[in-house]
Amino acid sequence: MAEKIKRVVLAYSGGLDTSVILKWLQVEYGCEVVTFTADLGQGEELEPVRGKAQMAGVKDEHIFIDDLREEFVRDYVFPMFRANAVYEGLYLLGTSIARPLISKRQIEIAHEVGADAVAHGATGKGNDQVRFELGYYGLDPDIKVIAPWREWELTSRSRLIEFAEAHQIPVAKDKRGEAPFSTDANLLHTSSEGKVLEDPWEETPDYVYSRTDNPEDAPDTPEYVEMDFEHGDAVAINGVALSPANLLTKLNALGKTHGIGRLDLVENRFVGMKSRGMYETPGGTILLSAHRGIEQLTLDRGAMHLKDELMPRYAELIYNGLWFSPEREMLQAAIDSSQAGVTGTVRLKLYKGSVDVVGRKADVAYNLYSQDVVTFEDDAGAYDQRDAEGFIKLNALRLRLLGRRTR
Structure with missing residues (x-):
């Protein structure tokens, strides 16, 4: 009863x-x-x-x-x-x-x-x-x-x-x-699973796709888009400020036109089995590329590399349903702290299923990229190349000691 x-x-x-x-x-x-x-x-x-x-x-x-x-x-x-979160390297x-x-x-x-x-x-x-x-x-x-x-x-x-x-x-x-397959949809993506998709050897039929045009049929001319970020979040497209939901809606429309964001994945479910799914995440795929693009200019190497180390754990927590766990909140605090200076503009090229970062810029208050330091031309004393000799010798010290011991 x-x-x-x-x-x-x-x-x-x-x-x-x-x-x-x-x-x-x-x-x-x-x-x-x-x-x-x-x-x-x-x-x-x-x-x-x-x-x-x-x-x-x-x-x-x-x-x-x-x-x-x-x-x-x-x-x-x-x-x-x-956090640039992706599960098993692919799923958004x-x-x-x-x-x-x-x-x-x-x-x-x-x-x-x-x-x-x-x-x-x-x-x-x-x-x-x-x-x-x-x-x-x-x-x-x-x-x-x-x-x-x-x-x-x-x-x-x-x-x-x-x-x-x-x-x-x-x-x-x-x-x-x-039903030939089951679907789940929201503003970020559409997922399709089951029936016609259960054999991982068989290519996904065209009729399964609902959020993206076929990349082969996408426009033959690439489209360039600029996206503005403030403290890690996208806030505008082509100079037009948009609310979070409206911004993602706009990115979805751009991604659909250019066939961006399709993923055929065999993933490991939390309950233990493997499953095959087809995901369409047009706007999210563009957003991820753009966010990584602005981080390239504005995020310190140590912070960026630590974020990349933490990301798989963070993604797994979300995948497994542990959004309200203390460990996810701890990681979120660290991630959000890293985003304080992630502010600037990214230019993207959308073309037949691909999205490429082709330009990025940030104000001097946030930019860690120095053309004066990195240039192959005369740097007017901005970088003393002789300093590299001591740097290399210190880093080589343990290798040299190991080499002498094993002769």
Whole structure:
């Protein structure tokens, strides 16, 4: 018998899975369901979700549809990009970074409405169940979590549809067959997994891509873009100041046109298995190149190299759902400290799937690059080349001692 729950907040998309979950919670737990839908820039009209929740008997005051796009980019995406975070050298963490914000708002709503539980639609095979639940428990250690996919016996699409039909839940025609793949989208990326993508030897079919044009069909003329940074965050494109969400939206449009940001990856999930996914991160790919470009001028070598050492650990924490952990917060403090002087402008060249930094500049207050010192021409005494002899001899001392010992 299910544990007694009075009220639960469900992360609700309005799709088949979460619509079934909503009714299943009402039937199995006999509880009142509060729905929460986050607008993270997934590009879908979310207002129809309200009608679906109402049809399922959810009270108007218990239907939450929140526009979180600015908060998502400002407080989650941008801090992550200050670290230049990539998981396993390639993945820009588009799904991972959305989960802590959803968890945070879900717990806030639970407190607002007096709910004693939260629920999500993540399966028992994936990473998202871990990310959601670590977020929940990190913010409310006593919250009850319901994960239907780990409890129910609706283990196939046909059984989900049977349940939906038995409880008068509308099922769209395109949901009745086996889905060729599953997707998750937000303002940072779109991910596609499963079915047609499960064989890692087979090339991703063209119809899977939704956020980027084919690089082979992209314009034959490159496009040049300038991006301004202040203290590690992008603030303007081509001299036009933009809010975080609007800036990423603009970068996404540029990346789409030029076919930038496609990634076919076999990754190691936190739960232990390998999975193959196709990711499209057009704006994020441009942003990462630009951020590294301005750091080249403004970040000290020691700080830059330490950041690069810390980055894989930081990225793994986000991938594994540990955004609210003390170690992630410690690393974030160090990363943010390094960004105080990361201010300037980067010029980028976008062309047929590639993004290249072709120029960068910074005011003298932030610039660590000295043309007077590095020039191959007469440096007018800015650098004494004779100093290098002592530098080399001191660094060679231990090697010379080792060499003498091993003769």
